[in-house]
Amino acid sequence: MDTTALPQQKAGRKEWIGLAVLALPALLVSMDMTVMYLAVPALSTALKPDSVQLLWISDSYGFLEAGFLITMGTLGDRIGRRRLLLIGGVAFAIASVAAAFSPGALTLIFARGMLGIAGATLLPSTLSIIRNMFHDEAQRTTAIGARTTCFSAGTMLGPLIGGFLLDKFWWGAVFLMPVPVMLLLLLIAPRLLPEFRATRPAPMDLVSTGLLVMTVLAVIYGIKQISQTGAGVLSFAFIVVGLVLGAAFWNRQRTIKDPLVDFSLFRNRTFTTSLSALMISLFTWSGIFLFVSQYLQLVLGMDAVTAGLLTIPSAAASIVVCSLAPVLARRIRRGPLMTIGLTVMGAGAAALAFTGTHDLAGLLTGSVVISLGCGTVVTLGIDMVVASAPPQSAGAAAGISETSTTLGSALGIALLGSIWTAAYRARMDFGVPAGISSRCGKPPATPLEPPCPRASSSVSRWAPFL
Template identity: 40%
Template sequence: MSLAAEEVTQQPRSRRWLALAILMLPVLLVTVDNTVLGFALPKIAEALHPSASQQLWMIDAYSLVLAGLLISMGSLGDRKGHRKLLLIGSLGFTLVSVMTAYSSTATQLVAGRACMGIFGAMLMPSTLALIRSVFDDREERRLAVAIWATTLTVGSALGPLVGGILLEFFNWGSIFLLAVPVLVPLLILGPWLLPESEPDASGPMDVISIVLSMVALSALVYSIKHVASEGPDAWALATLAVATVSGWQFVRRQLRLPTPLMDLSLFRNKTFSGSVTINLMSLAFLIGFVFFATQLLQIVLGMSPLNASLALIPGQLMAIVVGILIVPVAQRVSVNVLIPILLAFTAGAFLLVASLGSSLTVIVVAFALLNIGVGAIATVSNDVILSAAPANKAGAASAISETAYEVGVVLGTTVLGGLVTAYYRGTLHLPDFLTPVQMHLASETLAGAHAISTNLAHDQASEVMGNAIQAFVAGTQLMAWATFSLAVLAIVIARRTLKAQEAASV
């Protein structure tokens, strides 16, 4: 046990839980930022006129950079101290968020989101690692990890609600200014409440590994996005090849280095590797659902941002309640039984959308089912991941957990969102009365079709929107069937990798 942890156990219990509350602020903000932008896309499309590719990059630039740096920042925190890294990240995230709020072009917004990802990567591994420093008592730490994991899911689920409320009364830039009131309390109280973790002077960080991990992730996501917007071609294959070679070289390098950036030996534990995989897939399901649900509610069903966000409250409440109530259940039920049951709820959510369409009732019920599964999975899987790692590798283990989370976010928008976009572009039929510019905008995204329809005559607007909605809804149903199949695959993975394991230690 570290000296920092020994000092904390002598502190009052109330101070430890206040420290946890402060730690949850950046967790909540970073996860809210993963989904809040989805609700602002229609307004951003009207103001900045982004292409379909730019819209996807607006969402994914943040998660992509964050995912690429999480492992590096987790290792840096292990070496330099997690509290120091957390405070630096909070300050940088706040300043960049304010600048991004006043972007005047789509390119500026994408660049701002990427910079936010850099500082966001400093926040997430540090929060989970500091929990081990703050809570030395195992029972308290179990509950603290459950709260942390629940906050991950709740933050993602709250994104649409927060976005809907802000967009009802302010412009789209307000969603980025949210960082100021959330992170300023951490900057003020963090130095007083949070202990510094004991530095691990195990060796310097490997810059080549950092570059390889970022190139592999960036090239993979770019390839998928290119296929979604332009179709498969030589450039898509070339970037996919770059991703494959970089990823292979990254793994080889980690296996050779005496002090690797990512400790791949952790994946020899089936429970650890299975939990990481399920964590990634479940978050991809959640983000993919939010990607199309926000557009269905606002554009297809014609709801205001506030009313659309209120429609998702039942699901958000489910995430909060289930994330806490799953704790006693997870102590009694084996993870190879519990997690497949929870994944069945996520599969049921997409089966509803695939078979019954996209009415308001279907979306509300499906989102609630999805959050029952994802909310509980986040609690169980993250505790398993953290418990499987040695104390001096807490930052590395939490970074792997958070990398899986953020890669899941990226894949949710890139793969699932890209599937909807590709189907929309491939099946949309536009009338001849549109100008070439209008045809281009309408064929890029549903938001683009909605934007040009506001300047058309009523009959013309109805025809354009009717065709656009038909293509988009059909695309969401195709994506729902694909995601249902992936959820069934996740159930199989959980049964095979988590078999013969005891109940979780949540």
């Protein structure tokens, strides 16, 4: 079906029911990202991975998902977005079973990597299908807001449902959550979701595909190395290699007949501005919330469960604003509304900057304000990125949108984390404050080692330096 000739009509009952179907993969992919947080202790006891294997068990999912998002979005434009969604659903279910029954750490690392690649097929497909199902601007914004709400809800529900399953069953049960839902998707999606693909799809250029995947993987890996081990030669080497491969990819797209990514999209001011806003908001949100969670545990001395429960207000705020953003967009133009969202995030960050050392209420208030601003920017930003692209390029645009949010999150954790670590060490150069162990002035021996004895959870290598 040629998506360029679709009539500009309002969606009906079938489209809204189809939206509920598309919300399922978004919910499950986000749940699968966060369910690992609680499963690590149990699977560590069962599989006995070493420190490097444990890091890869945690990182392989998001790492490979980020690397394949743009490629899979473009592939959906070529072979059909519903077809790719169904292929991804099958792959996600199979990989989930493989992860649940992994006999060893290496098998689990492989299964988690396959889950990441499968997730990369699902996320752009859901966005691009929404782009083609909802042509009315107000309806499309509402649909993308609902999809973003489900994704946000998944990040909050993952640890809660995962905790219940771990309490009743073995560690592998958390990976079986998506299987029945994916089977339901495979049964009803062909009946409710229309297929969209180009009439004469161009062939996939395998060289361009390889260059793009290696570019994103190298850059993301370098950034993750900075967040885990600090800025070093290896991390910067990977980033440089990624940039070189990216330049080769860019040059190839300018010379071949059928480029993998249409770079003319970036000449669209709405596209580039919205993409930049997405990266900035996720950069800020991820970096700050890393430190909020660490602050609750390393400074206020809370256990992981209590700290996790105290992040629910922020997650709930994000869910609420994702639902309300489409309503606000009917009364306020999207550009100014996104500016308001970024301003609200700035206000929340400023509130945190002036929060007292043990002011829990101020900390939670600032976190909620940041989430309110971020939810507004993300909901409208994704809508504007996908809508500004031609219908036949919706999959590629969706992949670029998802990659920008992933990259923004990784940069926020890595760069702000490095700044925080440097500030912490500089503060300790003047002596260890009273009441704190002298070991707090030394860098952690490993990325998983808590920097101070008072820390009850080995979840980070950074310590607040207040």
